Amino acid sequence: xxxxxxxxxxxxxxxxxxxxxxxxxxxxxxxxxxxxxxxxxxxxxxxxxxxxxxxxxxxxxxxxxxxxxxxxxxxxxxxxxxxxxxxxxxxxxxxxxxxxxxxxxxxxxxxxxxxxxxxxxxxxxxxxxxxxxxxxxxxxxxxxxxxxxxxxxxxxxxxxxxxxxxxxxxxxxxxxxxxxxxxxxxxxxxxxxxxxxxxxxxxxxxxxxxxxxxxxxxxxxxxxxxxxxxxxxxxxxxxxxxxxxxxxxxxxxxxxxxxxxxxxxxxxxxxxxxxxxxxxxxxxxxxxxxxxxxxxxxxxxxxxxxxxxxxxxxxxxxxxxxxxxxxxxxxxxxxxxxxxxxxxxxxxxxxxxxxxxxxxxxxxxxxxxxxxxxxxxxxxxxxxxxxxxxxxxxxxxxxxxxxxxxxxxxxxxxxxxxxxxxxxxxxxxxxxxxxxxxxxxxxxxxxxxxxxxxxxxxxxxxxxxxxxxxxxxxxxxxxxxxxxxxxxxxxxxxxxxxxxxxxxxxxxxxxxxxxxxxxxxxxxxxxxxxxxxxxxxxxxxxxxxxxxxxxxxxxxxxxxxxxxxxxxxxxxxxxxxxxxxxxxxxxxxxxxxxxxxxxxxxxxx
Numbered sequence: 367x368x369x370x371x372x373x374x375x376x377x378x379x380x381x382x383x384x385x386x387x388x389x390x391x392x393x394x395x396x397x398x399x400x401x402x403x404x405x406x407x408x409x410x411x412x413x414x415x416x417x418x419x420x421x422x423x424x425x426x427x428x429x430x431x432x433x434x435x436x437x438x439x440x441x442x443x444x445x446x447x448x449x450x451x452x453x454x455x456x457x458x459x460x461x462x463x464x465x466x467x468x469x470x471x472x473x474x475x476x477x478x479x480x481x482x483x484x485x486x487x488x489x490x491x492x493x494x495x496x497x498x499x500x501x502x503x504x505x506x507x508x509x510x511x512x513x514x515x516x517x518x519x520x521x522x523x524x525x526x527x528x529x530x531x532x533x534x535x536x537x538x539x540x541x542x543x544x545x546x547x548x549x550x551x552x553x554x555x556x557x558x559x560x561x562x563x564x565x566x567x568x569x570x571x572x573x574x575x576x577x578x579x580x581x582x583x584x585x586x587x588x589x590x591x592x593x594x595x596x597x598x599x600x601x602x603x604x605x606x607x608x609x610x611x612x613x614x615x616x617x618x619x620x621x622x623x624x625x626x627x628x629x630x631x632x633x634x635x636x637x638x639x640x641x642x643x644x645x646x647x648x649x650x651x652x653x654x655x656x657x658x659x660x661x662x663x664x665x666x667x668x669x670x671x672x673x674x675x676x677x678x679x680x681x682x683x684x685x686x687x688x689x690x691x692x693x694x695x696x697x698x699x700x701x702x703x704x705x706x707x708x709x710x711x712x713x714x715x716x717x718x719x720x721x722x723x724x725x726x727x728x729x730x731x732x733x734x735x736x737x738x739x740x741x742x743x744x745x746x747x748x749x750x751x752x753x754x755x756x757x758x759x760x761x762x763x764x765x766x767x768x769x770x771x772x773x774x775x776x777x778x779x780x781x782x783x784x785x786x787x788x789x790x791x792x793x794x795x796x797x798x799x800x801x802x803x804x805x806x807x808x809x810x811x812x813x814x815x816x817x818x819x820x821x822x823x824x825x826x827x828x829x830x831x832x833x834x835x836x837x838x839x840x841x842x843x844x845x846x847x848x849x850x851x852x853x854x855x856x857x858x859x860x861x862x863x864x865x866x867x868x869x870x871x872x873x874x875x876x877x878x879x880x881x882x883x884x885x886x887x888x889x890x891x892x893x894x895x896x897x898x899x900x901x902x903x904x905x906x907x908x909x910x911x912x913x914x915x916x917x918x919x920x921x922x923x924x925x926x927x928x929x930x931x932x933x934x935x936x937x938x939x940x941x942x943x944x945x946x947x948x949x950x951x952x953x954x955x956x957x958x959x960x961x962x963x964x965x966x967x968x969x970x971x
Contacts, residue, residue: 396470400463404476408754410450412714418447419712425503426704426721427691429511437503444499452487452495456480457571472925476755485571485579494570498563505556505869510704512549516541523705524694524723531636531645536621540852543633547861553869554860558832561825564872577826580873584761592823595815595876598883599846599971601942602811605949607967608956609804610848613643615963628966629850632843639865640849641813643805651794652779654728657787663693663724669785670734673776674742677906677913685717686741694723706866707733709740709769711748714757718744735776739769746916747923760919760928762874766881768920771888777803780905800902800952807882808949815879816846821862822873833857848967886945888919891936901948 421443425436450456460480463469469477487495514521521542529542564576573579574588581591599606610630617634618626636645658666671682695703707722720737724730743765747757759765775781779799782788820842824830830838836855839862843849855861862868867875893901896911906912919935932939 395468396473397463397466397468400466400469400473400477403459403463404473404753404755407456407480412754414443414447414450416713416717418443419710423710423712423719423721425506426510426708429507429702429704430700431511431513431702434507437507440503440506441500444503445496448487448495448499449489449492451480451483452489452492453484454489457484457488460484472753475925476753479755481571482583485568485573488567488570491567491570494563494566498560498567501556501559501563502870505553505560506704508552508556509549509866509869510706511702512552514545514549516545521545522694524725526638527729530633530638534620536633540633543638543852546638547855547859547864550860550863551858553863554832554835557835557860557863557869560869560872561829565826565829575826575829577823577873581876583874588823588827591876592819595819595879598815598879598942599812601946602808603971604969605804605808605946605953605956606812607965607969608953608960609643609809610967611960611963611965612956613646613805614966615960616646626964627850628964629844629848631852632849633852635849639813640843640847641810643809644802646805647798647802649794649798649802651792652782652788652799654731654782654787658726658728658731661726663726663730666724666726666731666734667692667738670738670776673735673772673781673907674738676908677916678910679742679913679917680745682738682741683716683718683745686719689717690719691721692724694725707737709737709744711744711757714754715748716745732773732776736769736773739772740765743768743920746920749921751921752923752925756923756925758924760922760924760926760931761880762877763880763884764919764928766878767884767888768916770881771885774803774807774885774889775904775906778902778904780899780903781907784905784907796902797952797955800949801955804949804952807886807945810882811879812846814875814882817842818865818867818875819879820846822868822875826873835860835862846971880940883940883942883945886948887932887936887938887941890944890948891915 418440421436421440425440428436430436460477464474464477464481489495514523514526516526523546526542526546529538530546533539533542561576568576568579573582578588581588584591586594613635614626614628614630617630618624621634630640632640635643637643675681691703694705695701703723704721705723708720710719710721711717712719718741720741722730722733722737724734743759744757759768779788779792779794783790783792817839821830821839824838825835834857836857836859840851840855843851851861889904890901892906892912892915893899893904896915897904897906897909899905915935919931922931929939
């Protein structure tokens, strides 16, 4: 997960920074008065962004029950940031300059970004903005300060995930799953309030709702984004339907249930939201948990860093090691932290950090490679050619794509052999390996592109009534995932709110679905055109040409349109074709496995 306080509009053309640090169009053209305004804005913006980021960081790494010190500081810093970006003066000046006909493309890109930023913090409704900021800080504390319990005993989310990933006892699994959802009750009132405040905030500058505001960052309308997401689900649906049937019968056998249910009970699955089923399959010859269990948690981060350095990236700056929060809080700690992995670019310069709770296991091995993908994306576009205001991903999905790409690369057998995590020339069941990957990447698509996207669309654009939150959530889970709750879940629950992103990364989960499609396009290009290796068995390590490709894609930040980058560097627009090609060998295997079984999902969606 990438942690961004602000997303700017994706516009066009590459620019640079002169020796004084002021942004300037690479051609030297543009409106001089507009440039003076942009330079002044940038200096103040960067300082306030840093202060806001630091406050948010503190609120995430140390949460003390009953202590509102961090929440108060975060509220104050975010209000100052909002007051500046949403000031009437800045809005009026930005609009005035956008009317000029002699703007360079780079100037227009930055001015568009300023106006986009202002829409989330307009001073014309200052009280609403302040109320939203306060509500967001309180929601974060409630979410990450929540005390999860099983049978009255305090547990962590890592504990819950461990039970769902490993326990064969349905009674134990149900307790863990239900415990994971109790937080939704606490969060529901805050979510209702945030929905209303977020919508009201962006409506002041002409957006119909918060969902449409977030979608506009791609240069798209709401209907375009939801249509795109639904088309991606249709692309993967035949394979997902096979995986769903396989999982129903496999898990019914595992849990010794005679009658195979049409909908998968949510507590049967190894993930709290049913978005990743890869733990259903063990690949003989590859036991990463066993190989990693005696490693120090720091080894995982250092190994991931070495991977990037081998490609030609720099070593992580000292600030990363000094200020990141990488490991779980001690068992006797008097505080909690956000356990959801994230990467931070605190000052839009060299202060990069990661928030993780690393344990020496497979999940965190992949996650460290993923999170450092975000960190190295930050560092790569933090260069003299990219103005401060354009130091972000080419689009939000790009950030997740590069993280997920490196997570995928880390899990491929030749690289694991290189790390001596598995013996050289390890013989494995390639079909099972592919199945395990599909139970991660393909299974995610209906959740990310369907359940999450449609729920947040209905929440913001449809103003979903609060007495229908849980009903709608489980309708979507049934439709897209073929999943049902293990017991009746009334409206006293808010199971959607147990997902971090519903609260603090709102209305943009489609980023992840898009990123999975992009990652397979990037990986396909690297495997076939640079490494000349089978996409299912690559080793990026040490290949400087792979690094050059990545740096070319990463280095321009959002100063280039993402569609142009795709066309120039891959020769194709975004498409699910590479993803489907990668998993195509699995279809015949699954059809044979599912022969004679009942398919409970429709053939088309």
